[in-house]
Amino acid sequence: MTALKKGPALDRFRLLAAVLVVCIHTGPLSVYRETADFWLCRVAARTAVPFFLMLSGYFLERDGWASTGRFWKKTLGLYAAAVLLYLPLNLYCGGYSPLEWGKRLALDGTLYHLWYFPAVLLGVWVARGLLHLGRPAALAAAVGLYLLGLGGDSYFGLALRFPAAERFYAGLFQLFSHSRNGLFYVPLFLLLGAAGKRWSPSVSALGAALGLALMSAEGFALRALGWQRHDSMYLTLPLCMMFLFSLLLSQNRGEDRRARRLSMLVYLLHPWFIALVWAGDRFAAPLVEHSLVRFAAVLAASFLAALSLDGLRPLPIPARSRVWREIDLSALRQNARALQALLPRGCELMAVLKADAYGHGAVRSARCLEKAGVRAFAVACLGEGVALRKGGVRGTVLILGYTSPELVPLLRRWRLTQTVVDEAHGHALADRGRPVRVHLALDTGMCRLGVPAEDTAALERLYERKELRIGGVFSHLCVSDDLERQAETDAQLARFHRAVRSLRQRGLDPGKLHIQASYGLLNLPPQPCAYVRAGILLYGVGSGGSSVRQWPPLCPVLSLRARVACVRVLQKGDRAGYGLEFQAARKTRLAVVTLGYADGLPRNLAQRGGRVLIRGRVCPMAGRMCMDQLLVDVTDAPEVQAGDTATLIGRDGGAEIPAEEVAERCGTITNELLSRLGNRALPVYRRDGERPASTAF
Numbered sequence: 001m002t003a004l005k006k007g008p009a010l011d012r013f014r015l016l017a018a019v020l021v022v023c024i025h026t027g028p029l030s031v032y033r034e035t036a037d038f039w040l041c042r043v044a045a046r047t048a049v050p051f052f053l054m055l056s057g058y059f060l061e062r063d064g065w066a067s068t069g070r071f072w073k074k075t076l077g078l079y080a081a082a083v084l085l086y087l088p089l090n091l092y093c094g095g096y097s098p099l100e101w102g103k104r105l106a107l108d109g110t111l112y113h114l115w116y117f118p119a120v121l122l123g124v125w126v127a128r129g130l131l132h133l134g135r136p137a138a139l140a141a142a143v144g145l146y147l148l149g150l151g152g153d154s155y156f157g158l159a160l161r162f163p164a165a166e167r168f169y170a171g172l173f174q175l176f177s178h179s180r181n182g183l184f185y186v187p188l189f190l191l192l193g194a195a196g197k198r199w200s201p202s203v204s205a206l207g208a209a210l211g212l213a214l215m216s217a218e219g220f221a222l223r224a225l226g227w228q229r230h231d232s233m234y235l236t237l238p239l240c241m242m243f244l245f246s247l248l249l250s251q252n253r254g255e256d257r258r259a260r261r262l263s264m265l266v267y268l269l270h271p272w273f274i275a276l277v278w279a280g281d282r283f284a285a286p287l288v289e290h291s292l293v294r295f296a297a298v299l300a301a302s303f304l305a306a307l308s309l310d311g312l313r314p315l316p317i318p319a320r321s322r323v324w325r326e327i328d329l330s331a332l333r334q335n336a337r338a339l340q341a342l343l344p345r346g347c348e349l350m351a352v353l354k355a356d357a358y359g360h361g362a363v364r365s366a367r368c369l370e371k372a373g374v375r376a377f378a379v380a381c382l383g384e385g386v387a388l389r390k391g392g393v394r395g396t397v398l399i400l401g402y403t404s405p406e407l408v409p410l411l412r413r414w415r416l417t418q419t420v421v422d423e424a425h426g427h428a429l430a431d432r433g434r435p436v437r438v439h440l441a442l443d444t445g446m447c448r449l450g451v452p453a454e455d456t457a458a459l460e461r462l463y464e465r466k467e468l469r470i471g472g473v474f475s476h477l478c479v480s481d482d483l484e485r486q487a488e489t490d491a492q493l494a495r496f497h498r499a500v501r502s503l504r505q506r507g508l509d510p511g512k513l514h515i516q517a518s519y520g521l522l523n524l525p526p527q528p529c530a531y532v533r534a535g536i537l538l539y540g541v542g543s544g545g546s547s548v549r550q551w552p553p554l555c556p557v558l559s560l561r562a563r564v565a566c567v568r569v570l571q572k573g574d575r576a577g578y579g580l581e582f583q584a585a586r587k588t589r590l591a592v593v594t595l596g597y598a599d600g601l602p603r604n605l606a607q608r609g610g611r612v613l614i615r616g617r618v619c620p621m622a623g624r625m626c627m628d629q630l631l632v633d634v635t636d637a638p639e640v641q642a643g644d645t646a647t648l649i650g651r652d653g654g655a656e657i658p659a660e661e662v663a664e665r666c667g668t669i670t671n672e673l674l675s676r677l678g679n680r681a682l683p684v685y686r687r688d689g690e691r692p693a694s695t696a697f
């Protein structure tokens with residue numbers, strides 16, 4: 001099993017699952033043997049829908065069910081499109097009463113295969129509701145619901161022997177037309193997918209095979225007993241699915257978005273082709289009477305239609321085509337854990353995500369940090385705060401900079417916490433007449449933002465404003481990165497703690513306190529505070545230069561990469577680039593790399609000994625950096641060719657160019673270097689355990 005090459009197994013299985021659904025609706029083997037067709041369509045193919053449900057549960061779990069709302073809206077959109085798509089068929093077949101139509105729309109789907117959508121829409125909320133009970137209880141409840149569903153499905157004959165059960169199901173079928181629905185059927189598979197239980201590949205394969213064998217025995221037994229009202233729920237189905245899903249997970253690497261789209265399109269479109277093939281029945285009866293031919297025709301037509309529809313999509317631009325920032329989310333999470341380990345009891349990390357998380361992508365970084373238990377975030381401005389909320393980030397979001405008082409409604413709408421930058425700002429915010437969450441900034445010596453720490457009268461006046469919901473008091477240190485200047489930092493700390501004491505003596509609650517940023521955390525003893533506002537360290541690098549008292553185990557998160565556009569050969573004495581600054585001292589191979597200063601790297605880097613990694617080799621930059629291109633001397637790396645990946649920051653093979661080195665060459669700090677990489681270099685995120693994707697196109 002381990003010898004198998006891993007690939008996007010989950011996405012590829014979607015295609016097979018879509019084929020199985022087409023089987024269910026066309027009965028390909030019915031001309032040959034009734035029993036064979038029963039096994040294929042009523043037993044084996046019954047794995048298809050649970051697979052889709054487990055997949056949804058698996059992905060919902062991966063981001064902590066934070067995307068449930070988005071998932072629901074997307075499913076609703078697809079359902080709406082499908083309802084419209086099948087409206088002509090509905091009309092042709094003759095309508096239901098408006099009441100019946102509404103009921104079907106909400107519970108059963110407006111055409112037979114569309115039951116899936118209302119079932120998922122209901123089931124995802126049921127599953128999420130159950131999760132509030134805790135995982136084991138939720139799973140137990142979902143199993144209970146599934147067992148109830150069985151009684152209305154393949155064990156109906158058994159249920160009918162008990163009058164109470166008979167009445168229960170009779171009542172149920174007034175509402176739903178099947179017990180295979182969002183209440184009894186969907187939650188269990190969503191939760192099993194979310195649990196994502198894994199066995200070794202061989203155990204999984206064995207389990208899946210055994211599960212399928214048991215399910216076959218169960219199916220044929222039930223058929224012989226004549227108990228089935230419907231045949232999509234088996235006692236052994238969840239068991240079989242757990243092993244099958246585990247097997248797929250063990251072989252899964254990467255994704256195949258096209259397979260995803262095609263399987264969905266085939267699922268959506270195939271009933272139309274069934275209808276059309278049946279219509280063709282009148283003209284070519286001998287052809288379509290053959291069940292296998294009918295199946296093949298429907299399948300081929302559905303896939304062709306899906307392929308052509310998918311082909312209409314505008315071609316996406318691959319992120320790795322020119323310049324990209326590779327963000328290693330597992331490194332980010334590891335760094336958060338390493339910093340959390342330095343915090344005293346009762347003190348939490350406030351992740352500083354300003355400037356798009358120092359060029360790392362604020363929303364993705366925040367969602368990743370949430371998984372490491374981070375509940376508080378800081379941004380520079382209102383727009384950044386709103387972007388986090390729109391990305392589904394919960395918890396405290398503190399705006400560290402100025403926000404115009406006119407924007408109080410937006411602060412409220414997005415539940416953001418605003419910094420009061422001085423006394424006048426605080427009153428102006430309060431004058432809008434609506435409650436607003438704030439933290440008070442105290443100026444303890446930096447002379448940037450904040451009410452002077454000694455100005456008790458000003459602080460008292462702010463506390464009198466009922467509109468200001470003061471949840472915290474903080475300050476910022478300006479020389480904490482310099483161990484030689486400890487006295488100045490100590491003076492700032494003393495002013496801060498004195499101001500806090502004085503507030504408390506007056507019976508005013510300062511709320512959450514915070515004063516340390518990254519270097520304050522490294523160089524100061526633990527402070528009696530609620531937060532440490534960490535920025536640069538989260539991204540796994542130091543600002544550069546200064547010595548520190550302690551250094552936790554951190555791992556750089558960002559790599560900056562580009563492509564080699566072409567390679568050219570210069571003879572000794574030839575010149576190249578703007579100002580013809582580069583002159584070949586020998587026969588030279590120059591690689592033109594697809595990155596320039598407009599991508600965020602400082603222009604002076606090329607003249608200050610900047611280096612690039614290509615094929616694991618260190619190659620010097622040559623001449624002046626252009627806006628969109630860069631020349632690199634690859635004479636000593638003869639294997640370099642067009643299309644190769646060039647690394648400007650990060651690792652390639654055994655070699656590394658740390659962000660600190662680049663910043664130092666350019667005479668700046670990593671904070672500036674990284675936060676400028678935002679606009680043209682596309683982000684590429686890497687999750688846990690994923691290897692960097694192949695560098696080929």
Ligand SMILES: *Cc1c(COP(=O)(O)O)cnc(C)c1O
Nearest residue numbers: 352400476517518533534535536
């Ligand atoms: C940017 C910023 C931080 C984070 O600083 P790092 O040195 O990157 O940790 C913390 N507090 C305030 C007020 C900031 O402006």
